[in-house]
Amino acid sequence: MKIEFFGATKTVTGSCFLITTNGQKILIDCGLFQEDEKEYLNYEPFPFNPRKVDLMVLTHAHLDHSALVPKLFKEGFRGKIITTPATRDLLGIMLFDALKVQRNEHYKQPLYDEENIQKAIKKIEALPYGKILTFDGIYIRLLDAGHILGSASVEIEINEKKIVFSGDIGRTGYPILRDPSPPEKADFLIVESTYGNRLHKSLDDSINELLQAIKDTFRMGGNVVIPAFAVGRTQDLLYILNRAVRQGLIEPINVYLDSPLAEEATKIYLSHPEVFDDEALREMRNPKKTSLKLHFVKSVDESKKLNNIKSNAVIIAGSGMCQGGRIAYHLYHNIDREECSIIFVGFQAKGTLGRKIVDGEKMVSILGKMMPVKAKVYTIGGFSAHADQEELLNWIGNIKSKPEVFLVHGEESVIENFKQTIESKLGLNCLIPDRLSSYELK
């Protein structure tokens, strides 16, 4: 049995791994490379033959795991895709949105077309958490990874050897979703390392900070602008704000969700209560309680009308790093007003407008105009959907069978650091695979 690594090696994005055994080939994830210097890899042919792959398993709908799936079909893959029902539904909106983004990058050809996406969606066989799928003597089971709606860790058992792919692991005690359920046994473990070197701020502190920032801004007579990713972070924020209103921690505030993708994703979240935790289920079954005043902003015209609102509005819009999208207009109309605030709740990559604002630049270019940053800027770090070092160690430590560990999905320095931590705290042997490397699993 052999494993090959095609992405997320010494880097965070581009997850893609291939298992070959008994003449069968199983691909796990097929994600987009999102780092600037690795983006060219998306345009190269796959380093394996998609026609020869028998089956693919998808951990979750984030684009760094899923966005090259339609390209697999374009290049001749004909097998099934195994993933959870919720991931299937999210993919139905996210891949089309990814294509739209590709088409807006005028200098490049899109990676695939609508037909490739439709083919991919049609080939999905949904597998709920905990159910076992048998495929030619191979057993596959998905475990709840608690990261975004539908996210899974993958157990594959072949010839009595168990290989586990963690996928992206979520946090414990995070709202909406249940906590991650770690596997009990593994002979080989391929595990993510995104925050393998640090601890998150507590979620309660972050929520208090968020509520205080909104109250302070409203008192000053301004608006709150929150750039957020449409899938995952936006639903977390809506849930957290709504719960705060119900608990009487804040008045029933007006929240404008200015992102058609986020609206669709929110509906998909609401259609999958089977993966909610107990608290989220109770909240959902109690619609009569007071709640925040949520407005879905649909057309571009409606979005522009928001510019007339000068105070007491929370505006959530994409993109999450302020690179284009509707958020640009809201920043344009609020960033030079000192009574307003901009709240960052997610990672801002180097070079993005979001990063420049977070780094405290006094003048930034928005929609082609240099604007002074007068609004108050908050960076609230505790809303990450990824496990931190302690949570990752607990998850791995749950496996009592001393697996051989492959560390992926992290920046190189983070992975190196995490390797030492695992070796010293858990006494497990860790490998850091390179892209295109392959290992015999014995």
Ligand SMILES: [Zn+2]
């Ligand atoms: Zn993810």
Ligand SMILES: [Zn+2]
């Ligand atoms: Zn990821």
